[in-house]
Amino acid sequence: MVFKTRGLVLRFIRYRETSIIVSIYTEAFGIQSYLVNSVRSARSKKTKIALYQPLTLLDLVVYHREKSQLQRISEAKCAYPFVSIPLNHKKAAISLFLVEVLSKTLKVQMENQSLFEFLWESVKYFDGDPVVVENFHLIFLQRLSHYLGFGAHNTAEIEGQIRSMPGAPTLDSQESKILESVLKADYSTNIELTNSQRQHLLQALLYFYRWHVEQFGIIKSLPVLNQVFS
Numbered sequence: 001m002v003f004k005t006r007g008l009v010l011r012f013i014r015y016r017e018t019s020i021i022v023s024i025y026t027e028a029f030g031i032q033s034y035l036v037n038s039v040r041s042a043r044s045k046k047t048k049i050a051l052y053q054p055l056t057l058l059d060l061v062v063y064h065r066e067k068s069q070l071q072r073i074s075e076a077k078c079a080y081p082f083v084s085i086p087l088n089h090k091k092a093a094i095s096l097f098l099v100e101v102l103s104k105t106l107k108v109q110m111e112n113q114s115l116f117e118f119l120w121e122s123v124k125y126f127d128g129d130p131v132v133v134e135n136f137h138l139i140f141l142q143r144l145s146h147y148l149g150f151g152a153h154n155t156a157e158i159e160g161q162i163r164s165m166p167g168a169p170t171l172d173s174q175e176s177k178i179l180e181s182v183l184k185a186d187y188s189t190n191i192e193l194t195n196s197q198r199q200h201l202l203q204a205l206l207y208f209y210r211w212h213v214e215q216f217g218i219i220k221s222l223p224v225l226n227q228v229f230s
Contacts, residue, residue, distance in 0.1 A: 093228040150212040162207040
């Protein structure tokens with residue numbers, strides 16, 4: 001059957017000579033994989049492949065078959081053209097990090113309206129904010145964790161859970177207070193952090209995710225992110 005839905009692109013892989021398989025978090029069906037033909041051929045317009053870059057927000061018309069592992073797209077249109085993400089190297093680095101986190105945490109093939117709306121509006125805010133939001137990914141992680149069902153309400157919860165994990169950071173008293181502020185912040189909250197503090201708090205939040213998310217593992221984009229903000 002044919003359905004209309006919004007979608008947030010996570011990543012794509014090349015398939016055969018001219019096609020791709022793209023992973024999209026959809027409003028109607030959760031995580032879905034779509035086969036898109038002829039987007040890498042010489043005759044294909046560059047704008048077509050651009051639709052499937054990470055974090056792109058799409059209006060979709062899709063063919064959906066229950067229990068099928070690979071779906072098809074009938075129509076795809078950009079719902080929100082990015083203004084700053086592709087042109088700002090710091091935002092681009094954060095984007096890679098966000099996509100990797102989402103790819104590890106969004107596993108379910110089912111509708112979750114509140115989670116989808118949170119992600120949709122978060123990406124729009126991130127692109128539209130004229131200021132480089134160095135702490136955006138920290139606040140995003142703490143807010144996402146609540147939509148995933150394991151959000152912490154205070155620093156003690158996080159520190160208590162990760163304390164026994166090999167390699168987990170130990171926060172000093174000042175960092176614990178800052179983390180408490182992060183847990184209560186929204187995207188517009190201004191939190192003063194040094195690069196060292198930011199990296200330390202991010203490390204703590206990622207261990208918190210490893211505690212709760214099976215096979216969360218290592219974030220490969222983290223060294224790039226740390227280098228950009230060093």
